[in-house]
Amino acid sequence: MTRQEIIDELKKVLTPYTEDKTLLAGINEQTNMIKDLKINSANMVDIIIDAESKYDIEIDFDSAEKMVIVGSCIDVIMDKMNAKK
Amino acid sequence: MNSTGNDIVALGQTSKERTLDRRFYSQILSASERSLYYREEIPGLPFETFVWLLWSIKESVYKFQRRKQPDLVFAPTKITIQEINAPAFPSQVDLDAFHWENKSADRSSHFFTAVILFENKIYYSRSIVQDKWIASVVDKDDRFENTCWGVKEIEHTDHSSQSLAVREFILQKLSLVLPNHPGDLHIEKDQFHCPGLSSNGKEIPIPLSLAHHDRYIAYSFLLETVQPTVY
Numbered sequence: 290m291t292r293q294e295i296i297d298e299l300k301k302v303l304t305p306y307t308e309d310k311t312l313l314a315g316i317n318e319q320t321n322m323i324k325d326l327k328i329n330s331a332n333m334v335d336i337i338i339d340a341e342s343k344y345d346i347e348i349d350f351d352s353a354e355k356m357v358i359v360g361s362c363i364d365v366i367m368d369k370m371n372a373k374k
Numbered sequence: 375m376n377s378t379g380n381d382i383v384a385l386g387q388t389s390k391e392r393t394l395d396r397r398f399y400s401q402i403l404s405a406s407e408r409s410l411y412y413r414e415e416i417p418g419l420p421f422e423t424f425v426w427l428l429w430s431i432k433e434s435v436y437k438f439q440r441r442k443q444p445d446l447v448f449a450p451t452k453i454t455i456q457e458i459n460a461p462a463f464p465s466q467v468d469l470d471a472f473h474w475e476n477k478s479a480d481r482s483s484h485f486f487t488a489v490i491l492f493e494n495k496i497y498y499s500r501s502i503v504q505d506k507w508i509a510s511v512v513d514k515d516d517r518f519e520n521t522c523w524g525v526k527e528i529e530h531t532d533h534s535s536q537s538l539a540v541r542e543f544i545l546q547k548l549s550l551v552l553p554n555h556p557g558d559l560h561i562e563k564d565q566f567h568c569p570g571l572s573s574n575g576k577e578i579p580i581p582l583s584l585a586h587h588d589r590y591i592a593y594s595f596l597l598e599t600v601q602p603t604v605y
Contacts, residue, residue, distance in 0.1 A: 308532060309533070324567055329387075331383060331387070331429065331433075337401060338395070338397055338401075341397065353449070354448070354449035354452075355447070357447065
């Protein structure tokens with residue numbers, strides 16, 4: 290998967306946790322999920338679990354803390370997907 | 375530089391089924407913290423509520439420390455709850471009266487209390503656990519003598535309404551404890567998204583923390599850094 294394809298998929302993961310859906314149209318690798326998308330921090334664990342299920346990966350604690358920035362989130366997902374190969 | 379940190383969790387916005395999923399709670403609690411649940415000091419608290427209680431304490435510690443370390447990232451498993459105790463005399467909190475604020479007569483025995491270790495420093499917390507919400511506040515001093523905190527139920531749950539309501543709530547309290555301040559009090563976030571208090575464009579050195587989740591808003595602030603003669 291390309292980084293853009295992961296962003297497109299990630300938007301679907303973030304949709305239920307984003308109050309203002311219009312913000313999702315503008316996300317890029319610098320987007321901070323809490324500050325820019327106004328996602329409640331209590332939903333960050335939901336997003337990690339949803340990403341694990343969607344990509345059939347396991348996200349460890351050290352990786353989980355990077356997930357708040359979209360670009361870092363893509364790095365984690367790609368690393369974990371490559372590690373499966 | 376001193377600080378404060380608080381958090382509120384609207385339990386209606388959490389999923390019991392998901393919280394009880396080992397993958398989920400393992401992102402929040404360590405094995406040693408899970409063992410705290412089975413000690414007799416925590417009677418009658420559902421495990422899913424315990425998970426969110428520890429979450430709110432950890433988030434409060436993170437917000438306390440982030441004021442000093444703006445690049446800090448919230449990693450719940452790196453914040454260790456070493457000890458937690460249930461209240462001997464739980465506070466009677468009735469949000470039908472629309473809000474709750476701490477009073478000087480409040481004792482630690484009214485709250486869940488915890489001792490927390492994070493980056494070689496010890497923190498203390500006080501929490502209220504209700505059917506619909508959990509509120510926590512953190513300080514470096516276990517007496518909490520200078521910490522003011524409050525919780526309020528609001529009607530509108532969109533982000534801008536929550537943000538406006540929590541600012542009005544804390545400013546109402548601050549205007550009472552700072553009766554002689556010149557000009558209007560304002561709250562603005564700095565470049566690192568930490569809220570700060572100002573009046574007439576001048577910063578007032580009172581650390582404060584704001585939280586909102588669904589229909590609940592909460593604040594904390596610390597008064598010990600204020601020099602009364604300035605105001």
